[in-house]
Amino acid sequence: MVDKIKVENLSCYYDKKCALESLNISIVQNEILSIIGPANSGKTTFLRTLNRMNDFDKTYSRKGKVYLVGDNIFDMNMENLRKRVGMLFAMPIPLPMSIYENVVYAPKRLGLISKKSELETIVEQALKDASLWDEVKDRLDSSAMKISGGQQQRLCIARILAINPEVILFDEPCSGLDPISTAKVEESMIELKRKYTIVLVTNNVKQASRVSDRTAFFLMGKLVEIDKTDRLFVSPKEKQTEDYITGRFG
Numbered sequence: 230m231v232d233k234i235k236v237e238n239l240s241c242y243y244d245k246k247c248a249l250e251s252l253n254i255s256i257v258q259n260e261i262l263s264i265i266g267p268a269n270s271g272k273t274t275f276l277r278t279l280n281r282m283n284d285f286d287k288t289y290s291r292k293g294k295v296y297l298v299g300d301n302i303f304d305m306n307m308e309n310l311r312k313r314v315g316m317l318f319a320m321p322i323p324l325p326m327s328i329y330e331n332v333v334y335a336p337k338r339l340g341l342i343s344k345k346s347e348l349e350t351i352v353e354q355a356l357k358d359a360s361l362w363d364e365v366k367d368r369l370d371s372s373a374m375k376i377s378g379g380q381q382q383r384l385c386i387a388r389i390l391a392i393n394p395e396v397i398l399f400d401e402p403c404s405g406l407d408p409i410s411t412a413k414v415e416e417s418m419i420e421l422k423r424k425y426t427i428v429l430v431t432n433n434v435k436q437a438s439r440v441s442d443r444t445a446f447f448l449m450g451k452l453v454e455i456d457k458t459d460r461l462f463v464s465p466k467e468k469q470t471e472d473y474i475t476g477r478f479g
């Protein structure tokens with residue numbers, strides 16, 4: 230098992246308020262690690278720290294280290310980090326342009342490719358990996374705003390895949406989706422872990438139990454417990470974990 234991300238003693242603050250406290254966690258290559266926990270437990274803060282999205286927030290500060298295969302991400306050039314670590318949000322936000330243009334937007338902007346034939350290969354592969362290709366292959370030129378919410382969310386996944394990252398961060402990616410669209414996104418995540426390392430923040434414990442290899446339970450800025458998903462759900466070590474997964478609080 231190779232550590233893709235290694236977090237050492239990470240603490241995060243907004244002004245003086247601690248949002249994440251002395252976190253130590255490793256994320257293994259080609260796993261889906263779910264992070265569950267009630268609102269305000271620091272899940273989003275953790276994801277936004279992993280691709281340094283919070284660096285622009287003036288109230289935010291942090292201590293500790295995060296390594297991406299040995300490289301300290303806080304010393305890394307931001308554009309390089311964003312190429313290696315992609316992030317998907319709760320609400321799908323496609324760009325107001327065609328499906329095709331959405332997928333090629335980032336690789337073009339980052340200057341990753343120039344030839345049209347290369348772009349076409351990237352679009353097809355990204356849409357296939359996002360489990361969307363069959364549904365849109367005959368209408369790549371139609372507007373991304375006209376497809377369903379579930380399709381838009383998979384399109385947003387394809388946009389991330391097009392830059393070929395190593396790690397993908399998902400922040401409650403299905404919270405706005407119906408059960409059928411949710412199942413499709415989950416299917417796509419399971420496919421994706423063959424090539425990528427995935428961190429999935431979810432407010433849906435059933436989703437964590439369905440898709441992830443390991444699950445971490447966060448509570449009030451602390452990592453309470455992390456284990457193989459089946460073990461964590463069947464025999465949690467901590468009472469707080471048990472209370473949360475059985476719905477006794479949250």
Ligand SMILES: Nc1ncnc2c1ncn2[C@@H]1O[C@H](COP(=O)(O)OP(=O)(O)O)[C@@H](O)[C@H]1O
Nearest residue numbers: 243248267268269270271272273274275286288
């Ligand atoms: N931009 C922000 N400014 C100030 N406080 C924040 C900000 N974002 C989050 N927080 C606070 O940090 C804590 C953790 O929040 P968050 O990481 O969003 O938790 P979760 O995603 O688990 O709901 C909460 O107490 C929240 O109010």
Ligand SMILES: [Mg+2]
Nearest residue numbers: 269272273274
């Ligand atoms: Mg959140």
